[in-house]
Amino acid sequence: MDPGRFERISEFQWRLPATGGMRVPALLFADEGLLRDMDDKVGEQVANVATLPGIVGAALAMPDAHWGYGFPIGGVAAFDPGQGGIVSAGGVGFDISCGVRLLLTGLKVPELREAAGPLAHELGRQIPAGVGSTGRIRLDDAEFDRMLEGGARWAVSRGWGNAEDLEHCEEGGCVAGAEPLQISGHARRRQRDEMGTLGSGNHYLEVQVVREIHDEVAASAYGLALDDVVISIHCGSRGLGHQVGTEFLREMAIAAPGHGIELPDRELACAPIRSDLGRRYLGAMRAAMNCALANRQILTSLTRESFERLLPRAQLEVMYDVSHNICKEETHLVDGRPRALFVHRKGATRAFGPGNEAVPAQYRAAGQPVLIGGSLGTSSWVLAGTVAGEAASFSSACHGAGRAMSRHQAARRWHGGEVVRELAGRGILVRSPSLRGVAEEAPGAYKAVERVVEVADRAGLARRVARLEPLICVKG
Amino acid sequence: MAASWEHFAHGADIGVRGRGDSLPEAFTGAALALTAAVTDPGRVVPKERIDVRCEAPSQDLLLVDWLNALVFEMSTRSMLFSRFEVTSDGRRLEAAAWGEAVDIARHEPAVEVKGATLTELAVQCDQAGRWCAQCVVDV
Numbered sequence: 078m079d080p081g082r083f084e085r086i087s088e089f090q091w092r093l094p095a096t097g098g099m100r101v102p103a104l105l106f107a108d109e110g111l112l113r114d115m116d117d118k119v120g121e122q123v124a125n126v127a128t129l130p131g132i133v134g135a136a137l138a139m140p141d142a143h144w145g146y147g148f149p150i151g152g153v154a155a156f157d158p159g160q161g162g163i164v165s166a167g168g169v170g171f172d173i174s175c176g177v178r179l180l181l182t183g184l185k186v187p188e189l190r191e192a193a194g195p196l197a198h199e200l201g202r203q204i205p206a207g208v209g210s211t212g213r214i215r216l217d218d219a220e221f222d223r224m225l226e227g228g229a230r231w232a233v234s235r236g237w238g239n240a241e242d243l244e245h246c247e248e249g250g251c252v253a254g255a256e257p258l259q260i261s262g263h264a265r266r267r268q269r270d271e272m273g274t275l276g277s278g279n280h281y282l283e284v285q286v287v288r289e290i291h292d293e294v295a296a297s298a299y300g301l302a303l304d305d306v307v308i309s310i311h312c313g314s315r316g317l318g319h320q321v322g323t324e325f326l327r328e329m330a331i332a333a334p335g336h337g338i339e340l341p342d343r344e345l346a347c348a349p350i351r352s353d354l355g356r357r358y359l360g361a362m363r364a365a366m367n368c369a370l371a372n373r374q375i376l377t378s379l380t381r382e383s384f385e386r387l388l389p390r391a392q393l394e395v396m397y398d399v400s401h402n403i404c405k406e407e408t409h410l411v412d413g414r415p416r417a418l419f420v421h422r423k424g425a426t427r428a429f430g431p432g433n434e435a436v437p438a439q440y441r442a443a444g445q446p447v448l449i450g451g452s453l454g455t456s457s458w459v460l461a462g463t464v465a466g467e468a469a470s471f472s473s474a475c476h477g478a479g480r481a482m483s484r485h486q487a488a489r490r491w492h493g494g495e496v497v498r499e500l501a502g503r504g505i506l507v508r509s510p511s512l513r514g515v516a517e518e519a520p521g522a523y524k525a526v527e528r529v530v531e532v533a534d535r536a537g538l539a540r541r542v543a544r545l546e547p548l549i550c551v552k553g
Numbered sequence: 554m555a556a557s558w559e560h561f562a563h564g565a566d567i568g569v570r571g572r573g574d575s576l577p578e579a580f581t582g583a584a585l586a587l588t589a590a591v592t593d594p595g596r597v598v599p600k601e602r603i604d605v606r607c608e609a610p611s612q613d614l615l616l617v618d619w620l621n622a623l624v625f626e627m628s629t630r631s632m633l634f635s636r637f638e639v640t641s642d643g644r645r646l647e648a649a650a651w652g653e654a655v656d657i658a659r660h661e662p663a664v665e666v667k668g669a670t671l672t673e674l675a676v677q678c679d680q681a682g683r684w685c686a687q688c689v690v691d692v
Binding site: 116118143144145146147150157167170171207208209211263266267269270276277278285316319320322323326327330331339342343344346479480484485487488510511512513514516553 | 647
């Protein structure tokens with residue numbers, strides 16, 4: 078985008094003043110280079126978000142913002158239910174509660190080396206991934222409802238994990254207010270074979286090494302040290318969430334005029350929070366969030382089984398689990414006054430600062446862990462939420478790098494087999510049922526996550542704590 | 554002329570577009586483009602038939618419903634589709650889709666489609682009578 082379109086209000090903040098139907102300004106967090114690299118559609122989409130009823134402060138775009146649907150990916154917006162504020166199925170997206178879970182292993186890299194090949198093979202066999210893959214778990218109707226209400230807490234109660242896992246999950250692994258009654262038969266049917274599956278596209282399970290530490294104190298609180306072996310699981314609510322998004326997007330798009338809402342882009346389909354449709358969506362979305370939390374918990378358990386077979390001295394502990402496609406009710410200070418707001422984060426991560434009571438006690442002094450995903454050969458990052466971010470971005474930070482080229486371009490530029498061989502030469506073992514999928518997710522198809530993370534840090538959204546490099550990658 | 558399909562660029566996802574001499578042909582092309590987001594439609598043997606019905610208040614929402622009905626069938630039956638027969642008056646749609654079960658080795662499926670979005674959604678007929686039906690699908 079042309080930076081000339083914006084008012085530069087600080088080194089890393091660019092404002093689009095409220096014009097036309099915009100109720101608030103749009104605010105983008107980026108340096109000049111990142112802003113120039115963003116598609117013009119990002120500016121258009123964030124300005125569209127600013128027109129939605131009840132929006133508070135500004136429509137925000139994180140440093141990794143890119144062209145999404147409705148909201149930009151990397152978009153954040155908060156709405157006040159008392160001022161006609163809305164909840165948007167398009168603003169949450171199809172992959173409800175897609176997120177990242179990080180596991181500690183207690184292992185150092187030298188302890189993994191000889192086992193890396195067999196472990197890659199074992200995880201590739203153990204973790205259901207890719208199109209048409211199915212999980213081992215089938216739930217009857219009553220148990221399905223308990224899963225939707227209980228999330229990871231339900232999974233632990235059924236033997237997939239332990240109580241300590243839950244202490245280190247956002248919301249303790251269970252989102253309140255889920256309403257299984259709002260989950261349709263189609264959504265249930267889509268999930269029937271998909272409990273405990275990874276999915277495809279940019280979802281993955283990676284064994285990684287802590288390669289750099291940027292903040293010793295926070296890293297120590299998080300249990301991270303140089304050369305530690307860790308595991309990242311990136312996936313969401315699977316078919317159930319996709320179907321919930323599909324159904325409510327349609328219903329909200331059709332109902333919007335009846336609610337007096339003029340949509341600049343139908344993908345922003347939404348309903349007042351205080352409406353029957355808004356309440357039903359929130360109940361369904363929270364159930365889908367629990368489905369995602371349960372899914373990542375089951376995948377954690379499957380991963381533990383594999384490590385017990387091959388590396389029994391490893392102790393897999395949940396470091397943190399945080400989602401990046403959500404709408405959550407949170408209290409934020411606006412002009413010095415606490416207000417209960419519904420914060421949409423579409424491809425953006427919650428990033429509570431030090432002292433926030435929602436952060437596990439062990440991490441509270443450091444701030445909430447913010448988990449930033451990579452892709453195959455690229456790094457992942459652990460950041461920490463900041464006090465400044467609470468004021469600047471409703472406690473939100475980036476979630477990844479964002480694509481630099483389309484899937485089609487990537488598939489034409491690279492062959493999956495070459496990508497796998499090149500990464501093997503760098504010591505990264507890839508296991509995937511689809512070479513085309515690997516080509517579409519080639520590391521070069523993504524922007525440099527380091528720039529995004531540096532800007533997030535310098536803009537005060539979240540502090541850099543540790544950089545992780547992949548060793549084994551299971552892709553769908 | 555017969556239905557044709559193409560993809561168009563979108564930042565993170567994939568745009569699907571079908572063209573034809575009628576709305577049903579354009580919808581057929583869009584369905585082929587949907588399959589092509591996952592695999593080469595030429596690799597999918599049309600040996601098993603399923604039936605789909607949809608109804609929507611507008612032509613463009615009918616396209617979204619049609620593609621989402623196929624996404625649902627692909628997901629729950631673990632199938633891919635390569636041949637379609639579509640009839641529609643622009644509000645109601647009845648279709649048959651032929652395909653087969655996903656074969657990982659032969660189809661090399663790249664991604665699963667999560668859903669059809671309302672982004673870049675358009676169903677249009679130009680002055681020459683050529684129809685175009687398109688939207689972005691989330692993968």
